[in-house]
Structure formats: C-alpha cells, structure tokens
Amino acid sequence: MARYGMALDYKNCINCRACESACKQENSILLNKDHYRIWVGVKEIEGEWPNLSIASSVFHPSQCQHCDNAPCQLVCPTNATYYDQNGVVRVNPEQCILCTYCINACPYDARYVDDRTTTVDKCNFCADTRIARGESTTACQATCPTKVRIFGDLDDPNSEISQVLSKREYKQVKESLGTKPKLFYLI
Amino acid sequence: MNEFSIKNLITFQKTPLNLLVAVITVLLLGAFVGGAVYFFLHGHHAFNVTRQHPWGLLISMYVFFVVSSTGLCIISSIGHVFGIKEFQQIGKRAIAGAIITLLSGFAVIALEVGHPVRMLIYNVLTPGLTSAIWWMGTLYGIYLVFIMFEFFFLTVKVNHKWSKIFGIGGLLAGLAAHSNLGAVFGFLISRPSANGVFYPVYFILSAMITGCYLIYLIYGFKYRNNYPSHVIPMLKKLNKILGMLLGVLIFFEAWKIITALYGDMPERAETIFHVIQSPTFIFGEVLLGMLIPFFIILFSNAEAIKPMVYASLTGMVGIFFMRYDLVHDTLIYPMDMLKRSEYQLPPTFVEYFPSATEFAIGFGGIGITLFLFYVAEKLFNLDDNGEH
Incomplete structure (x- = not known):
C-alpha cells in the first residue's frame, strides 16, 4: 500500500510536451485530443512592448490532482470513481453510466469522455500500465527531459517526493476547496 | 376505470382547440421518436454538450418535468393530505399529472444518461451514497411507487385511508427527492x-x-x-x-x-x-x-x-x-478560466445552444406528457367523486 502523489518542479518545464506524447503512447490515449489525461498550460508573457515581463511567462503541466477528498468521487452515483489501494483516483469503465456529474464536479477540468468506451476517463498515474507492471515511475515522469516530475509514495518518508516536499516550498491548486490535491507545484 | 379501446382513444370532440392540441401532441411525439432514433445512431455526438458544458437542454427538461411532478403532488396534497376541502377535487387529476410528468422526465433522462441500463444495475449493486444524483434517483423511484399506489386507491380501488397514507408517503418522498435534485447543483464546490x-x-x-x-x-x-x-x-x-x-x-x-x-x-x-x-x-x-x-x-x-x-x-x-x-x-x-493564473486563455463565458436532436427529445417529452394525460382522461374518471 502506498499513497502516490506527484511533485512538479514546473519552472523547469520547457513545454516540449513529451509527457503528453508518452502518456498517449503508454495508456493508449486518443491522438489529436488536447487535454486528455495530461496537458501543459501556457501562460504567455504579460505586458506590451517594450515593457514585457519575461518572468511572467510560465509553463504549467497539469492533470488530475488525485485529491484525497475528490469531489468527482463523492458525486459518482455508482461508485465508478474510486480510490485504489494506493490512493489513486480511478474510474471503472464497467460501472460508469456517463451521467457526467463528475466532469461538472471536478474543479480542475481533469475529466473527459473517452469516445471509444463512452465513459469518463482521466489520469490514473499509469496504474493499469506501468504501476501494474511493477514499475515505480509514470510515463510522463520517465520521459521528461528536464526532470519536472517526481512521482512517489507520500507516506514513505524516504521517498524522493517526501524528501523534496520536506525541503522545498510548494503550492497546490485550489486547495481552499478542501479537495486535498496530491499534486504539489514546487516554488 | 373506463372501458379502453382504440376506437375510444381516437374519438374526441373535434373543436379547433382540441384539434390544435392533438396536432401539437402528434408532432411532439414524432419529434421525440425522431430525436431518439438519431441519438441511438450517433450517441452523444448528436448533442451540443461539450467537456466544458457537459449538461444541456435534456437535463433542463428532465428538471422541468420532475419539478412539474413534485409541484402537482405538493399542490394536490393541500386537499388530499391536509384536508382543505376546496382542493380535494384536484387530487386525482393532479396525481395523474404527477405520475405522467415524472414518466416524461424519466423518458428524457434515459436518453441523456450514456448507459441507462447500467445505471439501473449499478445504482443497486454499488450505490454511491455520497452522491446527490443517487439519492435523487432512488427517492424519485420510491416517490413514483407511492404516487402510483395513491392514484390506484383514488381511482381504481377507492380507499381513502390508503390513498392518504400513500399520499403522505409520496409527498415526503417527493420533497426529499426534489430537494436532492437541488443539491445535485448545490453540492458543486467547483461552481x-x-x-x-x-x-x-x-x-x-x-x-x-x-x-x-x-x-x-x-x-x-x-x-x-x-x-x-x-x-x-x-x-x-x-x-x-x-x-x-x-x-x-x-x-x-x-x-x-x-x-x-x-x-x-x-x-x-x-x-x-x-x-x-x-x-x-x-x-x-x-x-x-x-x-x-x-x-x-x-x-x-x-x-x-x-x-x-x-x-x-x-x-x-x-x-x-x-x-x-x-x-x-x-x-x-469556464473551468480553464478558473486557472487563469496558469493559463493564457480568452476570458469568455462558455457558450451553448442545444442541437436539433436535443430540442426534439427535450420538447418531445411534452408530447409524451400530453399523450399520456389524454389517455389517462379516457381511461380513468379524474373528476372528483365527492367522497372524502
């Protein structure tokens, strides 16, 4: 049993989107679909020439936040959305009735409808691919050339992610909603 | 109960208003069937709902119908349950309307939910007890059973004791179901x-x-x-x-x-x-x-x-x-806009306009209501028989 989370040193992101490609390849995600499972948000430079704020430009990799208190799980009428033994928020397509309540309820816009199964899908930290094969990294983490992502067990004090989170400041997205997201953006 | 026959069903007074309502009913029923066929062929692609706007006209029409059902049940209870004399005459007609509008709402929502059969199975096998949708759906099911028995004891086998008992049960289940439907929206911390x-x-x-x-x-x-x-x-x-x-x-x-x-x-x-x-x-x-x-x-x-x-x-x-x-x-x-500290996205509100299929199914539901009400008027004596 673990409690998986991910720390993102997002200021190192160069927007190469290799993570998106790796995710699509590893998890058989539909091609030509943006924001499916993971994506990179782009905040362009603010200001007008010549007063441009170069510091304002940032790339922001994002995905399901795997909340400890996930609104999508709370609202699911058939428990198709559930926490697995590693605290990963997952969807059982056999139980999903496509009411899309979870899409409405997710504050992070992390869910979408997979046209092949006509059920709702989202990032599952490669739970049924790499993690199921016994690997300890996600596809997006393994492929990242600038080592933005650190994936691991938050309950293990010796894991890399626990070490990093104990030493560096971080922020979480919309934590004021009480969702307890397990994605940590390193400052 | 009156005698039921096809001849009886298609016989009505041919006044201009009756004919107008009959034509509207047939057109709306046709629209519902046409919309349903198109939906079965094309799935959710027949609707203009998107990831940003996952619910549309069909959810609105479902709410419209079940609001009508609960409303009729509450108003009819003024006479039937609470004993206000003047309102006792509306009991049967209002409860018939409550059943019919609820069934119309179920017909519409069955074409909105992606897997309605799976919904019936897993609502029972793996109930999501923290979900307002689960409570709403389950309570509406209970409500339907109550008001059907209430109607049965009002019209078919007249028994005012039992009709009142089921009336109270229906009222309470309806209030609980309907406020849960409000909670479906009220619980959304993301909105x-x-x-x-x-x-x-x-x-x-x-x-x-x-x-x-x-x-x-x-x-x-x-x-x-x-x-x-x-x-x-x-x-x-x-x-x-x-x-x-x-x-x-x-x-x-x-x-x-x-x-x-x-x-x-x-x-x-x-x-x-x-x-x-x-x-x-x-x-x-x-x-x-x-x-x-x-x-x-x-x-x-x-x-x-x-x-x-x-x-x-x-x-x-x-x-x-x-x-x-x-x-x-x-x-x-827009959800993306909520993250505008991280994203460069145009700050516009999400736009949505229903597709022709959504209009056909949604408004076609009104055809179901009109048709079933006409059948109920033919089949049952919905007027007050003065026995209270």
Whole structure:
C-alpha cells in the first residue's frame, strides 16, 4: 500500500510536451485530443512592448490532482470513481453510466469522455500500465527531459517526493476547496 | 376505470382547440421518436454538450418535468393530505399529472444518461451514497411507487385511508427527492454560483409555483375557461397561494443576486452579473415566469381567474427558462478560466445552444406528457367523486 502523489518542479518545464506524447503512447490515449489525461498550460508573457515581463511567462503541466477528498468521487452515483489501494483516483469503465456529474464536479477540468468506451476517463498515474507492471515511475515522469516530475509514495518518508516536499516550498491548486490535491507545484 | 379501446382513444370532440392540441401532441411525439432514433445512431455526438458544458437542454427538461411532478403532488396534497376541502377535487387529476410528468422526465433522462441500463444495475449493486444524483434517483423511484399506489386507491380501488397514507408517503418522498435534485447543483464546490443552500430550497418553492401554474392550465383547458361554481373558490384560493409563493420567490431571487454580487467574490459575482443581463433571465425568468402572473394576482386582488390561465402559460414558459438557466448558468464560467493564473486563455463565458436532436427529445417529452394525460382522461374518471 502506498499513497502516490506527484511533485512538479514546473519552472523547469520547457513545454516540449513529451509527457503528453508518452502518456498517449503508454495508456493508449486518443491522438489529436488536447487535454486528455495530461496537458501543459501556457501562460504567455504579460505586458506590451517594450515593457514585457519575461518572468511572467510560465509553463504549467497539469492533470488530475488525485485529491484525497475528490469531489468527482463523492458525486459518482455508482461508485465508478474510486480510490485504489494506493490512493489513486480511478474510474471503472464497467460501472460508469456517463451521467457526467463528475466532469461538472471536478474543479480542475481533469475529466473527459473517452469516445471509444463512452465513459469518463482521466489520469490514473499509469496504474493499469506501468504501476501494474511493477514499475515505480509514470510515463510522463520517465520521459521528461528536464526532470519536472517526481512521482512517489507520500507516506514513505524516504521517498524522493517526501524528501523534496520536506525541503522545498510548494503550492497546490485550489486547495481552499478542501479537495486535498496530491499534486504539489514546487516554488 | 373506463372501458379502453382504440376506437375510444381516437374519438374526441373535434373543436379547433382540441384539434390544435392533438396536432401539437402528434408532432411532439414524432419529434421525440425522431430525436431518439438519431441519438441511438450517433450517441452523444448528436448533442451540443461539450467537456466544458457537459449538461444541456435534456437535463433542463428532465428538471422541468420532475419539478412539474413534485409541484402537482405538493399542490394536490393541500386537499388530499391536509384536508382543505376546496382542493380535494384536484387530487386525482393532479396525481395523474404527477405520475405522467415524472414518466416524461424519466423518458428524457434515459436518453441523456450514456448507459441507462447500467445505471439501473449499478445504482443497486454499488450505490454511491455520497452522491446527490443517487439519492435523487432512488427517492424519485420510491416517490413514483407511492404516487402510483395513491392514484390506484383514488381511482381504481377507492380507499381513502390508503390513498392518504400513500399520499403522505409520496409527498415526503417527493420533497426529499426534489430537494436532492437541488443539491445535485448545490453540492458543486467547483461552481461557486451554484454551490450552497439556495437550490435545494428554491427547487421546492419553484415546484409549488409550477404545480399552481399546471393546475390552472389543466382546469383552464378542461373547462375552456368557463368554470362551474364549485371550481371557482378553489382557483381563487390557488391565486392567493400562488401570489404568496411568487412573492417569496422574487424575494429569494433578489437576495440571491444581491449576496452574489456583494463584495465581488471571484467567479461567483462575475457569473451572476453576466446571468442577470441575459435575455433568458430578464424576459424568460423574471417577466414571464414571475412578474406577469404576480402583477395579475396583485392588481386583481387575487380575484382574476381567466387571465391567470393565460398568465400560467407565460408562467410555464418562464419556468422552462428557469430550468434552462439553472443548468446553463451553473456551467457558464469556464473551468480553464478558473486557472487563469496558469493559463493564457480568452476570458469568455462558455457558450451553448442545444442541437436539433436535443430540442426534439427535450420538447418531445411534452408530447409524451400530453399523450399520456389524454389517455389517462379516457381511461380513468379524474373528476372528483365527492367522497372524502
């Protein structure tokens, strides 16, 4: 049993989107679909020439936040959305009735409808691919050339992610909603 | 129960109004069937719903129908459950309407939910007890059973003791189900404009108003706006109840808007400010749904009956816009925009307009209601038999 989370040193992101490609390849995600499972948000430079704020430009990799208190799980009428033994928020397509309540309820816009199964899908930290094969990294983490992502067990004090989170400041997205997201953006 | 035959079913008085309603019913039923066929061929691609706006007209129409059902049940309970004499005459007709509108709502939602059969199975096998949708659906199922038994004991095997017991059960289950439907929206922490206590309470209030409008329309059509003496006192009392309910609704809405705008709270204030400028809110919800009926009641000192039938027609159009706006306004603020500190995205509200298939299925549901009500009028004696 673990409690998986991910720390993102997002200021190192160069927007190469290799993570998106790796995710699509590893998890058989539909091609030509943006924001499916993971994506990179782009905040362009603010200001007008010549007063441009170069510091304002940032790339922001994002995905399901795997909340400890996930609104999508709370609202699911058939428990198709559930926490697995590693605290990963997952969807059982056999139980999903496509009411899309979870899409409405997710504050992070992390869910979408997979046209092949006509059920709702989202990032599952490669739970049924790499993690199921016994690997300890996600596809997006393994492929990242600038080592933005650190994936691991938050309950293990010796894991890399626990070490990093104990030493560096971080922020979480919309934590004021009480969702307890397990994605940590390193400052 | 009356004798049922196809000949009896297609025999009716060929007045212009009857013929108009018959043509409208057939056209709407045809639209529903056509929309359903197109949906079965193309799935959710037949709808204009998107990831940003996952719910659309069909959810609105489902809410519209179940609001009508709960409203009719509540208003009928005034006489049937609480024993107010003048209202006892509406019992059978209102409960028939409550069953029929609920079934129409179920027909519409069955084509909105992606896997309705799977829903029936896993709602039982793996119930999501923290989900307002699960409670809403389950309670509506219980409610349907109660009001069907209530109707059975009112019309088929007349037994007032049992009809009252099931009437009370139906009323309680209906109130619980309907407030849970409000909670489906009120529980959304991701949508600040909807999140909170308002919708579960507002749903009950607007259901009662819808029930009053529908009683007016049903009686207006039945008596061609020319009422016998025993109906007039009931409709005048209904006027007073409706006037009070509309006053409370206007009060609620005003304070909802003021509290949403006050302090300019991020996401919520911007959404509500956008909403109150939209024509569907100003002309649909406020003018048609509230002000026209309210002012007729106010200026006639609650004596106007015939104008209220027409006002109930505008009122129901207004109720439709309330249901449409309820869904649309909840989803209008783009999720991406909530993350605009991280993303460079155009700060525009999400746009949505229903597809032809959505219109066909959604409004086609009204055809189901009209048709089933016609069948019920033929099949059962829905008039008061004076035994209470």
